[in-house]
Amino acid sequence: MTILLGEVPQQDVARWTKYPAWHPNIIDYDLEIADSIVLLAFILTSCSAYLGLKWSYKQPKYKKYVTFFYKDEIxxxxxxxxxxxxxxxxxxxxxxxxxxxxxxxxxxxxxGVLHNVLEIAILILLHNGGKLKSNLTFAWLGGYILLVTILSMKLKWPYDGIWFKIQGLCSDYALIIQFVRVYLSTRKNLREAYDEQLPLNNPVLPSASQNKFSYDEFFPNNVSHPNQIILLILGSITHLIGNIANSIWMQSALAFYVFQLSYVVTWPFYAYYIFVDTHCA
Incomplete structure (x- = not known):
């Protein structure tokens, strides 16, 4: 189907709720393939969330395992x-x-707005050097949720979908910029450090028994700080590419698959960053 300039495509309907969806009919859409990719993305995202929470709440055994953000020499x-x-x-x-x-x-x-508001919270925290300095931050975040939700409900198609997509893309762009800024500022503060090699764990000696194998031998022994932040940069770029592809080619099944596959990459990257950041010295 060719969409003329200025022509608004007809909304598709949700498979189960039958409510209007924020996209037109997707050409060459294979339901089985789409469900498989979405299921894979959901499983990997859920596993990444579980591992991330496990690693982030488990306090490091040694102070040397704690890494820092740097802003204004703090x-x-x-x-x-x-x-x-x-x-x-x-x-x-x-x-x-x-x-x-x-x-x-x-x-x-x-x-969906909860995903976006946490992106805003991350941006604020990183802008403040790793802290939420004002109690008003939570009020602003609550106001953001209300604003996005009210406009999404009040606007008609296609403006409701366009509004939600644009505000989401803005935070996606900003995350990349913020992660790059944090990487560069941290690298600058550590440039004069004597040793930037951060052991992830103590060296693991091969098992004395040939029948017993330690999986720790697979893991790297060090990472050059702050290169773990590159994982955040790569993950955020991957997510943005998928989001842009799905925004431009709304009727393309391939663009939809690319968008969902970006989830397969982004959130495991973020979880691996958490592992590296909480297991380095």
């Missing part, structure tokens, strides 16, 4: 950030599940 532990990042992954998994059951639309936006 060092702040990354503990609060990785906990917030873990909940961000968890809420994203919830959004993925509700997408599968509800499809994107006004009803889904109630959970």
């Amino acid at each position: 060092a702040t532990p990354t503990t609060g950030f990785i906990i917030l990042l873990s909940y961000y992954i968890l809420i994203t998994g919830l959004g993925e599940f509700t997408y599968w059951t509800l499809d994107v639309g006004k009803l889904w936006s109630v959970t």
Whole structure:
């Protein structure tokens, strides 16, 4: 189907709720393939959330395992950030599940906005050097949820979907910029450090028994700090690419598959960042 300039495509309907969806009919859409990719994305996102929460709440055994954000010559532990990042992954998994059951639309936006507001919270925290300095932050975040939700409910197609997509893309862009800024500022503060090699764990000696094998031998012994932040940069870029593809080619099944596959990459990257950041010295 060719869409003329200025022509608004007809809304598709959700598979189970039969509510109007925020997308037109997708050409060459294979339901089995789509469900398989969405299920894979949901499983990996859920596993990433579980592992992220497990690693972020388990306090490091040694102080040397704590890494820091640097702003204005003030060092702040990354503990609060990785906990917030873990909940961000968890809420994203919830959004993925509700997408599968509800499809994107006004009803889904109630959970989708939680994903976006946690992105805003991460941006604020990183902008403040790893801290939420003002109690008003939570009021602003609550106001953001209300604003996005009210406009999503009041606007008509296609403006409701466009509004929700644009505000989400803005935070996606901002996350990349913020992660790059944090990486560069942290690298600058550590440039004069004598040793930037951060052991992830003590060296593991091969087992004396040939029949017994230690899986720890698979894991790297060190990472050059702050290169673990590159995982956040790569993950956020992957997510943005998938989101843009699905926004431009709304009727393309391939663009939809790419968008869902971006979830398969992004959230495991974030979870692995949490592992590295909580197991380095």
